[in-house]
Amino acid sequence: MVVDENGLHEQLRRLQTDKVGSQHALHKPLLLLWLxxxxxxxxxxxxxxxxxxxxxxxxxxRFSPRRVPAAQAFWQLERTLWTPTQEDGTPIDDNIPRSAKWLRDNGARGGLRPEVVDVLDEPRGVFLAADVLYEYFDSSVVSALRSEVRLVPPVFLRSTALKREAPSTTTTKLPQPSRTKRREVPIEFERAVRSAVFKWLEDLTAQNGGPIPFAQMANFIFDGTRIPVLNPQSGIHKPAKLDSALSIKTVYRRPTEERPYEDELDESGRILRYKYRGKDPLHSDNVALRNAMERKLPLFWLKGVDPNANYEAHFPLWLTAERPEQHLFEVSFQGPPKS
Structure with a gap:
């Protein structure tokens, strides 16, 4: 059973990969990277x-030297990492071959085990785990693979956490963020950026006659400087130039699919509660949300409306209360929290 970072990395290095001659089938590492x-x-x-x-x-x-069906990875991946079930919750036996048709007909679904998710939520956790999986692949394809599975690390991590090193039995963890040491960006600058972003989103909504393609929201310029206003790889985003979160995101889900992280919406479809990143209140994303709440700064919310990455932009909204026991923040469109 995975209990810590080293335990997870060891299990990732010991995946059972089918081999014919000199060629391995890398369907399991690829499923994990996609997840x-x-x-x-x-x-x-x-x-x-x-x-x-x-x-x-x-x-x-594209990336496996030996071709195997996607269905094989889904029911064959080690159960210490992942739990696949039928639609009614019945576990899927890993010893009985299951075809893609069988998995579709039985509403197959699966999820990473909670202890795996706990490790991924550690600082750099998901990137360090991915680095272990890249060891299965030729170094010439790792850059393309990293982009394909949307695991390109933030710039501030690339020079330290993501160098491909020889396997090690120990891993150095970053210290937990400290709220007492955070830098204070002037509140006037935070407000000015937000005001400009909201006007820009209004213009994009008008130009598109409604929802905005995700790709169009990558080029916000403030005072001659590009400021990324969202992160395609995270639901919570704090630009490097700010001290507080600027945006939150809820991705589109088909009616038959489970909604990630149980973000709660009201009857009109507006966000009421937004879940933490993971369960650690001191994760940097959760600290950024808390900073926005404490400084009474507005955010915008992107709500996915279709599978083509089109989003409705809702703003301004404020975080008005934190519920640590439920790992969430409460959201209001009426105004900032009262003192």
Missing amino acids: FGRYLDERSAATTFEAAEDPLEQLID
Whole structure:
């Protein structure tokens, strides 16, 4: 059973990969990388086979020396890392071959085990785990693979955490963020950026006649400087130039798919409660949300409306209360929290 970072990394290095001659089938590392990227992007550790099949088939076609069906990875992946079930919750036996048709007909779904998710939520956790999986692949394809599974690390991590090193039995962890040591960006600057972002989003909404393609929101310029206003790989975003979170995101889900992280919406479809990143209140994303709440700064919320990455931009909204025992913040469109 995975209990810590080293235990997870050891299990990732010992995946059972089928081999014919000198060629390995890398369907299991590819499924895990896809799951890790999806978790980082959408805050969801679970998936249906229907959602995973096409992207996993494409990854296998491109990056696995030996071709195997995506279905094989789904029911064969080690149960200490992942739990696949039928639609009614019945576990899927890993000793009985299951075809793609069988998995689709039985509403197969699966999720990373909670103890795996706990490790991924550690500082740099998901990137360090991905680095272990890249060891299965030729170094010449790692850069392309990293981009394909949406696990490109933030710039501040690239020079330290993500160098591909020889396997090690120990891993150095970053210290937990300290709220007493955070730098204070002037409140006037925070407010000015937000005011400009909201006006820019209004213009984009008008230009598109409604929802905005995600790609159009990558080029916000403030006072001659580009400021990223969202992160395609995370639901919570704090630009480097700010001290507080600027945006939160809820991805689109088909009616038959589970909603990631159980963000709660009201009857009109507006966000009421937004889940933590993981469960650690001192995770940097959660600290950034708390800073916005304490400084009474407004955010914008991106709500996915279709599978083509189109989003409604809702703003301004404020975080009005934190519920640590439930790992969430309460949201209001009426105004900032009262003193």
